[in-house]
Amino acid sequence: MMNQLNYLNYKERLESLLENPLLKEYGIKKYTIGKTNYAYDFDYLTVGYGEKDIFLVGGTHGSEVISTDFILQLLSSLPTLEHFDPNVFTLKIIPLQNPEGYDISTATFSSIDFLNFEDKAYEYYLRYRADNIIYTAIQELVRVTFEVPNDIMEDVLQRLKNFTLHNEKWLRLKQNRVFPKIDEFNHAIQEIEDISSKEELCGELIMHLKQIENRLNLSSVQDKMYFFFLNALEEVFIQMLMERKRKIVFPKLYQDMFKEHGFHGLQSKELEKDIESIYKIYHHPLGSQINFDANGSGVNLNANHLHSIGMEAYQKHEVFYGLSPKDNIQKYVPGPIGTSCLNYHNFTYAVENIFLENLIKESFYQGRYEMTFLYHSSGGMIYYKPYQDLMKKEAYFDFYQYNQTLAEIYERSTNYQILEESSTTGYGDYLRRTYPGVLLIELSKMGGNPLGPYGDKSNTIRVFEENNAAINEVFHYLKKKKRKIKRKDNNA
Numbered sequence: 064m065m066n067q068l069n070y071l072n073y074k075e076r077l078e079s080l081l082e083n084p085l086l087k088e089y090g091i092k093k094y095t096i097g098k099t100n101y102a103y104d105f106d107y108l109t110v111g112y113g114e115k116d117i118f119l120v121g122g123t124h125g126s127e128v129i130s131t132d133f134i135l136q137l138l139s140s141l142p143t144l145e146h147f148d149p150n151v152f153t154l155k156i157i158p159l160q161n162p163e164g165y166d167i168s169t170a171t172f173s174s175i176d177f178l179n180f181e182d183k184a185y186e187y188y189l190r191y192r193a194d195n196i197i198y199t200a201i202q203e204l205v206r207v208t209f210e211v212p213n214d215i216m217e218d219v220l221q222r223l224k225n226f227t228l229h230n231e232k233w234l235r236l237k238q239n240r241v242f243p244k245i246d247e248f249n250h251a252i253q254e255i256e257d258i259s260s261k262e263e264l265c266g267e268l269i270m271h272l273k274q275i276e277n278r279l280n281l282s283s284v285q286d287k288m289y290f291f292f293l294n295a296l297e298e299v300f301i302q303m304l305m306e307r308k309r310k311i312v313f314p315k316l317y318q319d320m321f322k323e324h325g326f327h328g329l330q331s332k333e334l335e336k337d338i339e340s341i342y343k344i345y346h347h348p349l350g351s352q353i354n355f356d357a358n359g360s361g362v363n364l365n366a367n368h369l370h371s372i373g374m375e376a377y378q379k380h381e382v383f384y385g386l387s388p389k390d391n392i393q394k395y396v397p398g399p400i401g402t403s404c405l406n407y408h409n410f411t412y413a414v415e416n417i418f419l420e421n422l423i424k425e426s427f428y429q430g431r432y433e434m435t436f437l438y439h440s441s442g443g444m445i446y447y448k449p450y451q452d453l454m455k456k457e458a459y460f461d462f463y464q465y466n467q468t469l470a471e472i473y474e475r476s477t478n479y480q481i482l483e484e485s486s487t488t489g490y491g492d493y494l495r496r497t498y499p500g501v502l503l504i505e506l507s508k509m510g511g512n513p514l515g516p517y518g519d520k521s522n523t524i525r526v527f528e529e530n531n532a533a534i535n536e537v538f539h540y541l542k543k544k545k546r547k548i549k550r551k552d553n554n555a
């Protein structure tokens with residue numbers, strides 16, 4: 064059996080929700096209100112007959128599959144939520160705002176079969192985390208021990224010995240469950256004596272690394288991670304032997320898992336071709352398509368805004384990379400992280416964002432609109448605060464109070480962190496300045512999209528249960544709430 068998370072399965076789940084007898088009683092309907100650039104359906108569902116509209120949006124970023132999964136699951140759980148009243152509410156649902164990015168990410172892991180899914184997802188989770196820890200630690204080792212003006216060999220060796228015993232970033236490896244065996248290497252280093260040249264030291268270190276590698280059992284995930292780490296270290300020492308001065312770039316463990324996969328298996332053959340050429344043009348690392356957040360044209364729907372720093376970066380011809388572990392992927396160009404728009408001289412909104420805002424706008428002007436949940440995938444956080452400087456004072460105050468109330472209700476069931484920061488840069492931030500009650504929820508505390516949140520079944524169950532409970536409490540609050548914010552002149 065194939066794994067359950069892919070575009071076709073998503074479509075099947077939508078259809079089966081339409082056949083659910085209880086949801087039928089609630090008047091569930093599905094509309095295809097438009098097509099994306101590569102002719103994927105833009106699906107839109109409504110549930111309920113009430114006059115209070117609540118928007119639920121998932122899958123804005125292609126690799127955040129748990130956000131779509133969560134919304135589909137919420138729909139089938141709706142009849143169990145005490146405070147959902149179909150005569151009071153109409154849920155307006157976009158379960159997958161970015162079907163193209165979703166198809167690219169999920170097709171990349173299509174070879175993982177259902178029986179191994181949780182194990183592989185856990186391995187992916189470990190790799191994704193390990194990438195961060197490994198590179199921080201190795202960078203630090205090179206910086207502290209080798210890149211120092213004093214290169215008297217006795218001192219280099221002493222610095223190395225001290226580093227492996229006392230450096231905080233190095234010791235963090237040991238605290239992480241991936242690298243309990245790092246002590247072997249630390250110990251080997253303490254034994255090294257009488258070194259006369261850097262070449263000799265590097266040679267000796269490589270020899271020790273190889274000895275440890277030979278003793279590993281590569282069928283265990285932990286040992287395999289450790290093997291990658293030792294390999295990365297070896298790579299550093301080899302490059303030092305060869306006196307290469309350029310920045311050391313390692314392959315990423317999580318990308319490595321999928322670098323053989325290619326770009327096939329998508330619903331759109333045209334998209335397959337175009338993605339492949341985007342990868343060639345911008346030198347994106349193979350395997351990084353597992354984490355494809357942008358839409359098929361390479362536009363990141365949340366960065367699709369005039370205030371995005373990508374706009375400025377482009378004007379200055381600067382090259383930017385993602386944050387670790389995406390620090391080998393160029394951003395603000397078409398690709399897996401994505402750009403703010405395709406033509407920087409003539410900013411336009413992506414169709415996926417236009418579809419979404421039109422629905423919200425219509426509801427708002429009809430006086431039905433209550434709030435919007437924008438679901439993203441990892442961190443366990445709630446963004447609620449609109450960006451004050453771009454808003455009229457009174458509008459800001461109304462929005463702030465309302466959003467804060469909603470965020471606090473949500474936090475009680477999820478324990479998610481309520482973030483006090485606000486920003487101008489994202490499309491979600493734009494919506495939050497323009498319409499009241501826009502909360503952006505980062506779901507799973509277990510990160511590493513798309514597979515990381517699925518590495519432990521209890522994590523997925525917890526995400527669903529806690530967020531169902533939080534939404535139920537929001538229903539409870541909104542059912543009784545009278546006053547609506549009808550301000551239309553909120554942008555300063």
Ligand SMILES: [Zn+2]
Nearest residue numbers: 124127439440
């Ligand atoms: Zn996101």
